[in-house]
Amino acid sequence: MRLPKLKLQSNSLTVQIFALFWLTFAILLAIVFFVPTLDARAYTELKGEELRYYQKELIISLRNNRILNVLTHQSEQEVDLYHPLDGRSDIPRPVLVNKDRNIIGASPNDVLQLQKFIYQSDNPLKPLTKRFYNIQISGPFLVHLGLVNEQSHLVYFVRTADPQQEFVSFIFDHPFFMLLLIMVISSPLLLWLAWSIGKPVRELRLSANAVASGDFTINKKLEQQGATELRLVGRSFNHMTQSLEELISNQQRLLSAISHELRTPLTRLQLAAALMRRRQGENAELYRIDTETERLDKMINDLLLLSRNQLNNHLLREIFPIQEIWEDIFSDAEFEAEQRSLSFTISQQIQSPEQHSINGNISALSSAVENVLRNSLKYTNNTITATIYIENKMLFIRIDDDGPGVPDDECERIFQPFYRVDAARTRETGGTGLGLAIVANIIQQHQGEVWAQRSSLGGLQVTIMLPLWIEQ
Structure with missing residues (x-):
């Protein structure tokens, strides 16, 4: 059996651990055999x-x-x-x-x-x-x-x-302190080894967290610090990050291209319907064609929005105060609710919200909250409440309404693309089944969660949970 060839370098982690082990062992032997002769x-x-x-x-x-x-x-x-x-x-x-x-x-x-x-x-x-x-x-x-x-x-x-000085005699008379002396001498070497291994590993952890947050920036430090094996791991990680960024970008570009290509036959269909209406006048068939083409056009717009959000969430991120997510949206919703004679109550339970921040795409997160709130404004009977609070370093935004709600067994499925609880009601309200799917996509890309359940008001309760930004 042939043994594998080992290519060892002075900067190799294997060589460093092996050399440091024997150096520490040699120091230990020297102390055990030589130091007692100094007494x-x-x-x-x-x-x-x-x-x-x-x-x-x-x-x-x-x-x-x-x-x-x-x-x-x-x-x-x-x-x-x-x-x-x-x-x-x-x-x-x-x-x-x-x-x-x-x-x-x-x-x-x-x-x-x-x-x-x-x-x-x-x-x-x-x-x-x-x-x-x-x-x-x-x-x-x-x-x-x-x-x-x-x-x-x-x-x-x-x-x-x-x-002989007393403290020297005390050390020689107590083996425990001799052992302590050995630990003190060997600790700097071991600390240096732990630091040399831990520093690039910490960089790798921070880079992995950044990738998980949607930041695909290449960290060149991973390829320049630490032992050879850790540098190779850093290089592989950077290659993986670059491949992920290219894969996601290509996917989003493909989806955008498909959505744009769908507009061409849709435009032709709308033009043909307009010509037919001019020649034959208005009838039920033309009305149905116009309704379906408008629904298809809105669906394509939602697909483009979904594609754009996925791409922008990865490219445009910043750290901002949490209240910027909901301030403008809730202000507009209050005005609309007043015009429609609806009750809209905001319960903000966070002291000094400006002291808390989130790392993300502010436009996408605001769009997600607005989408949920618009959904409640669309289906509510009279009352909507928005509750905002922080728990376990997580931001919670909860919106309740007193509308018809959703059956318990369908609360998870409403976040799936193109899923409709009631097709007839969807046709009346003009929904495409992509609104809450877009919300779920945005929240998941920010390492958060969104879920729905029956509200205490009798309608639907949607809760958004997002991690706060913690200084590394």
């Missing part, structure tokens, strides 16, 4: 320069009889008289241990630390060193003094040292 209180073997330093110090102590003086003068005070340190407290002081493990020449303050150290370090072939707060003990070194019954001793050196 000055740990037992460490004397090597290199440090070992040679104490060997030299041992020779000097033998030549200057310091070690012999330690045996001769058992107390620390007497020892200091025979080999003063010239005011320097950092010079190692020799302390002897005989074969019975008796400590000779040690300060009373150092005895306890020396006992602990001697218990751990008693091999002159492998001398150790360790810091006890402010003193450092090193050794042992084997010496033969040639005295009777005291031929061999172990020599340890004690010197004053700067104490």
Whole structure:
């Protein structure tokens, strides 16, 4: 079986994750194995320069009889008289241990630390060193003094040292804080990786939301930011966006062309009917021809409007205050209702509507609201109410009337193109069955919803729900 060839680049997401994983793992190993050696209180073997330093110090102590003086003068005070340190407290002081493990020449303050150290370090072939707060003990070194019954001793050196800072000792004594240190060191690397992956993904999400809102603008950042794999995804997304825009534009142009082409035979039919009326006079057949041609002409106009709305909704979008959708429409409806002696009530339940905005085509949205309101004005008996409110970051526009209404099982189908509840009533009112279909199309293109149900006034209630614009 042949394995697939991998073409890895330095900017590849695979390479970045793999390299960062092993880099973090290497840092973790370094901290686990190296950092504990930095603890000055740990037992460490004397090597290199440090070992040679104490060997030299041992020779000097033998030549200057310091070690012999330690045996001769058992107390620390007497020892200091025979080999003063010239005011320097950092010079190692020799302390002897005989074969019975008796400590000779040690300060009373150092005895306890020396006992602990001697218990751990008693091999002159492998001398150790360790810091006890402010003193450092090193050794042992084997010496033969040639005295009777005291031929061999172990020599340890004690010197004053700067104490290790408390917070450093605290870290070494508590593994949890050592783990926290590892997390602090590795976090910037992991944050950088998460940021480098998350930034282009966020751009992709914003572009996807824009496409869902009908904005087909190509985002070149998707092809220029992030790892190679994410750039390729961004390029594919831009290609898809461009294809969708071309597909929708072609569809709308085709529908517009078909609608325009239908006008030619319709115009000829109207002209022929006019000539026949001039020759034969008015009759029922000509009246029927005129009625149907007018209905067909209105249907073609509605199809053109539907096509135009679909195209403009994608091309012409802006962010505007929500009240611009209904202000002019409701004002005109109030005037018309007054002329027809109808009751039109507006219930605006939004405080400061100018503070809320919508991203969309203001002309199309206003047309949708007007279409619903015109439908109510056409079928109402006496009363129409319009209610506007916001709930869960959604704008609701609800219009009720007291007309004949629609059966419950047909409330969903009235938004389908060319659907008529009552064909006879439609002929009387001049409807084509496209009005509410246009409304549904506009609202859906704005990521909203529209539905109908029986109104509490006895007629039809139509509710439009639209998402508010939220700053990204």
